[in-house]
Amino acid sequence: MEPPDDKTVRFQINGRSHEGTRGESLLAAIRRHGYEVPSLCYHEAVSPYGACRLCLVEVKRGRRQKLTTSCNYPLQEGIEVFLDTDRVVRHRRTILQLLLAMAPEAEELRSLAAEYGVEDTPFVTDEEHADNACILCGLCNRVCNEVVGAHAIAFAGRGLHKRMESPYDDVAEACIGCGACVFVCPTSCIGIEETEQMRRILKWHRDLPMQKCAACGRPFAPTFQIMHFADKIGVERSHFDRCPDCR
Ligand code: SF4
Ligand code: SF4
Ligand code: FES
Structure with a gap:
């Protein structure tokens, strides 16, 4: 048939x-x-x-x-x-x-x-690999490139020395701290830490100051991430002065 x-x-x-x-x-x-x-x-x-x-x-x-x-x-x-x-x-x-x-x-x-x-x-x-548990699956890189559009990390080295890292294993300046790579990593080896002031993406050596809501004062996302998304979707950055609850 x-x-x-x-x-x-x-x-x-x-x-x-x-x-x-x-x-x-x-x-x-x-x-x-x-x-x-x-x-x-x-x-x-x-x-x-x-x-x-x-x-x-x-x-x-x-x-x-x-x-x-x-x-x-x-x-x-x-x-x-x-x-x-x-x-x-x-x-x-x-x-x-x-x-x-x-x-x-x-x-x-x-x-x-x-x-x-x-x-x-x-x-x-x-x-x-013993201390970072990366299995070189490439998911973090594809999510960062194809979904987030930040292109902050990439494979480096070859063969046994191949690894996923930030440029020159230094601060990933293009990383907006969205955490998407942390979310998809199957071995949880990227690491994220958050305080009221800062979100830190450990594996990419990236520290990002948090944006505080102009109304309630609650930190709700890295400032750099908000600017990136505002520019990407074409809205005024001031639209994100307030957190989603107060907007
Ligand atoms: S946290 Fe940084 S490296 Fe990870 S997906 Fe977001 S922009 Fe890319
Ligand atoms: S998602 Fe995790 S395991 Fe996969 S390449 Fe990235 S850091 Fe390595
Ligand atoms: S090779 Fe197909 S899911 Fe990894």
Whole structure:
């Protein structure tokens, strides 16, 4: 049977027929149909990057069946997807061990690993990552670039020395302190501190003074963030003199 229109495709998940949109992320389609596939570097608000490799599935197209990451695999007509084959589970366990070597204390990672019976890692913990638990998933960078538009942080170095950091690992001057990267980081390794006077984004060495509401005096957001958003949406900066409650 032909699919109903150009955009809609039919495909199978674990032997059951489903429909999705041509070219959409296979992971998104799988989840929309109620199946679970783990991921640490995927977020629907930003482009997929394929870094953590936890979203592995097997895809059969014609006579060929291969292991692939699903977050950055564009959905196609007629593919058959297998979520939990022995090969998938075996590879996923190894990936979890590798990630645990990078971030042995990260809670979300540890609990995901435990679901696969992985409590520890045989791999040597990378000293460069030992104190910051970054798994190089790139989510912070993509959120900062694609959603916030601040372009404050980036990957630096190569191979074993690759890391996510502020320019020259110095103060991220372009960081507006919105906290979006902190929110999406799967290992909670960026760090944010807030006082009445200051919001501090620890990993990017960025301190931002807080704006106090002209009416109630409550600090409600970093001044720099407010100016950035006011300019972006084209309203007077004075519109943000008051907090949302007093506006
Ligand atoms: S807190 Fe700074 S680095 Fe993080 S998303 Fe916001 S602007 Fe970007
Ligand atoms: S800091 Fe967090 S979000 Fe950014 S690359 Fe590292 S693990 Fe991913
Ligand atoms: S979620 Fe697909 S590689 Fe990380």
